[in-house]
Amino acid sequence: MRYQERIxxxxxxxxxxxxDILNVNMSSDICVFNSPSFNVSGATKIDCSSGNTGxxxxxxxxxxxxxxxxxFQFTANTDTFTATNATFMYEIYKYNHTxxxxxxxxxxQSNSIEYSAFSATNTTIQNIxxxxxxxxxxYIIKGYYSxxxxxxxxxxxxxxxxxxxxxxxxxxxxxxxxxDFYFIATTSADTPNLVVNGSNTPAAxxxxxxxxxxxxxxxxYNLNFDYEGFFVVTLNGLVLANNLDYTYSGTxxxxxxxxxxxxxxxxxxxxxxxxxxVGDNLSVTSAIxxxxxxxxxxxDVYFNTTTSKYEIYTSVTPASGGSILVMLNGATLANGVDxxxxxxxxxxxxxxxxxxxxxxxxxxxxPNTSVVNGLITNYPLISWDIQNPPQTNYGVFTLEVSTxxxxxxFYSTGDTNYVVGQTLYSDSFVASGTVGTELYYRVKNNKKxxxxxxxxxxxxxxxxxxxxxxxxxxxxxx
Numbered sequence: 001m002r003y004q005e006r007i008x009x010x011x012x013x014x015x016x017x018x019x020d021i022l023n024v025n026m027s028s029d030i031c032v033f034n035s036p037s038f039n040v041s042g043a044t045k046i047d048c049s050s051g052n053t054g055x056x057x058x059x060x061x062x063x064x065x066x067x068x069x070x071x072f073q074f075t076a077n078t079d080t081f082t083a084t085n086a087t088f089m090y091e092i093y094k095y096n097h098t099x100x101x102x103x104x105x106x107x108x109q110s111n112s113i114e115y116s117a118f119s120a121t122n123t124t125i126q127n128i129x130x131x132x133x134x135x136x137x138x139y140i141i142k143g144y145y146s147x148x149x150x151x152x153x154x155x156x157x158x159x160x161x162x163x164x165x166x167x168x169x170x171x172x173x174x175x176x177x178x179x180d181f182y183f184i185a186t187t188s189a190d191t192p193n194l195v196v197n198g199s200n201t202p203a204a205x206x207x208x209x210x211x212x213x214x215x216x217x218x219x220x221y222n223l224n225f226d227y228e229g230f231f232v233v234t235l236n237g238l239v240l241a242n243n244l245d246y247t248y249s250g251t252x253x254x255x256x257x258x259x260x261x262x263x264x265x266x267x268x269x270x271x272x273x274x275x276x277x278v279g280d281n282l283s284v285t286s287a288i289x290x291x292x293x294x295x296x297x298x299x300d301v302y303f304n305t306t307t308s309k310y311e312i313y314t315s316v317t318p319a320s321g322g323s324i325l326v327m328l329n330g331a332t333l334a335n336g337v338d339x340x341x342x343x344x345x346x347x348x349x350x351x352x353x354x355x356x357x358x359x360x361x362x363x364x365x366x367p368n369t370s371v372v373n374g375l376i377t378n379y380p381l382i383s384w385d386i387q388n389p390p391q392t393n394y395g396v397f398t399l400e401v402s403t404x405x406x407x408x409x410f411y412s413t414g415d416t417n418y419v420v421g422q423t424l425y426s427d428s429f430v431a432s433g434t435v436g437t438e439l440y441y442r443v444k445n446n447k448k449x450x451x452x453x454x455x456x457x458x459x460x461x462x463x464x465x466x467x468x469x470x471x472x473x474x475x476x477x478x
Contacts, residue, residue, distance in 0.1 A: 031150040033084065033161070034077045040141055041071035043181035046171070048453035057183040060459045061135070063190060063388045067127040068183075070141070074122040081115035084147035088113045089164070092128070093174055095138035095452050101173035102140055108132045112146065136186035136391060138452045140175050142167060172452070189447035189461040190386035192397065194369035196319065197426065199381035201225070201370050202271050210267045210374065211471050213436050214259035220327075220362050221265055222279020223251040224374055231269035249332055250325060251277055252362055276370045280315045282361040294345070301355065310351040316372055316466055317346050318365040324349065327362040374471035375431055375439070383426040384443050384463060390418040398444040399427040405440050405465055431468075432476060439468040 044057035059068050072090075080086055091106035108128065118124035133139065144164040169175045175182070202208050202225065210224050223231075233240045233253060240246050246255045253267065282300050288310070289296070290303040300313045318324055324341055326333045326349060333339055342348035349363065371380045382399055395418035401411045412429040419425075431439065443463040448456050 033086075033145070033147055033150075033163075034080050035145060035163070036074050036078050036080050036086075036088075037076040038072050038074045038143060040181040041073060042068065043070060043141055043183045045177055046140075046175060046182045046453070057181075058457055059130075059183065059185040060188045060457065061130050061185060063187040065129065065131045067129050068185060070126050070128065070183075072118075072124050072126065072143075074118075078115075078119075078122050080147070081119070084150060086115065086145050086147035088115070088124075088143065088145055090126075090141055090143045091164075092133070093140050093142065094134065095140075095172065097450075097452070100452075102169075102175060104174070106142075107134060107139070130185060130187075133185055136449045138184050139182070140172075141181045141183070142169075142174065142176075143179065184449070184451055184457060186447070186449040186457055186459070187388065189395075189445040189459045190388055191461045192384040192386060192443040192445050192463040194317070194443065194463055194466065195383045195385055195424075196275065196366075196368065196370045197381055197383040199371055199379075199383075199428075200375060200377050201276060202376070204271055204273050206271055208269060208271045210269075211435060212265040212267070212374075213469070214263055214265055216259060216261055218259045218281065219255050219257070220279070220281050220360070221253045221255070221267065222277060222362070222364055223253070223267060223269065224277050225269075225275065226251065226272040226277070227269035228272050229270060231267055234266045234268075236264055247330075249327065249330075251364055252279065252325075252327060254330055275319075275366045276372055276374075278314070278316060278365055278367045278372060280363040282312055282363070284355055284357050284359040284361075286357065288355060296348075301361070307350075310353070310355050311342075312349045312351065312361055312363065314347045314349070314363055314365060317368045317464060319368050320346070322366045325362075325364040326351075327364075329360055369466060371441075371468070372466050373469060375468045375475065376471050378431050378475035379428055380431060380468075381426055381428045382441060382443065383424065385424045386445065387423070389421045389423045390447075391420065392449075393418050393420055394450055395445075395447045397425055397427070398446065399429060399441065400444055401429050401439055401441045403439060405467070407440070407442070407465075411439060431470065433470050434476075435470055435473050437470040439470075441466055441468065 042057065061068070089110050089112050091110070092108040093102040093104065094107045096103045110126065113124060144162065146160055146162040149159045149161055167174065169180065171177065208225065212221055214221070233246055235255070244256070246253055248254065259265070284301055288301055288303050289299045290305050293304055293306045296302040296311065296313065302311045302313070304311055323335060326339050338353060339349050339351050342350055369382070371382055397416040399414045399416070400407060401413070402409060403411050414427050414429060416425050416427050442465045445461045447459050450456055
């Protein structure tokens, strides 16, 4: 940068008009500022000619906010810092897709950085909070210097020049490919949270028959819904007697004998509400896996070595605010005394006591979704929400249904496009098959961001996997 001192009229009377002849100084001092050169590690240059977006300068960050580190590496003219008492600062500008320019004012401005803070390595690491960037977006970083004027006249007055006052760019209103740096930052796809709706639930006050195809050895059975009054339990068409053939506690029925191959258990009762009840039966058949917090993997019974607590896990996420019932070997435990729900993982139940091989645990609760386990409709509606509403329509949810929990193949898929500002979505699929047919479903969130070059940055998140089993052949009625 070159700075030239202004030309001033000079005489002994201070250039008073009509007083005497003026001596005009026709020369002035010129000050040349050799800007220190720098690179920014973690950013790149705008290049719309390349075939791929690449990973350099592309950040997919947690929606809850985090920081992006940029390393400013000064590579030349660093002696200018000491020669002119210069300081460094930078600004970040966000791209506007409508006007096709980087807008002023800057979306972020750093503090003034003294050279003494990074003179040892000529490198400074700057951590930018994503909360300051108004994600999603394309951004440029522009650097500036404030330095002492080196002309004789203004240096005597202690004047400084700030290059921020001379910002310019040849592209997109502000971008200068020689000096500026570019990056992309978007939030990652939210995990779809499955929620309750009226699908797959009978009307309140209606007579309802629940059909169960038990596993071999199963003794505990959980009512799908709350009931009123009396209920009837049958095994292979024979009505069982209370207190002789079975006992019950709340919504858990325990048969006196274990199920064998091809048994069919039916329970007939009058419903009191439309929420589906889930019951998980966990058997301790071998040594319990142990490890540190959050390393339980797919194990539903676990010993946490960090807290020295036994943990059990529900098969699906319980509904927020609802009670969770836990039975150990037929005895109902006290919520808040014998066990309690984790505050960081709603599927984790923490036990105060121990577990041994041979224990049978039953967990009963209302789930987040009403379409779970027994399927009684051929057109289930799946609902989900996300925490952060989309800013654009450029994204899609996919309801994936499979015959296996690994989703190696698909029974059905359906797409639901993003809607700007909307957090709640639904989709449905057609179910068919006979009693006992197993299905699994999940919701995929494919979030997309289109850059100023027209390229796509994508991130994907999945909901939990929900098991279904066709409970009645009536879904094939016509």
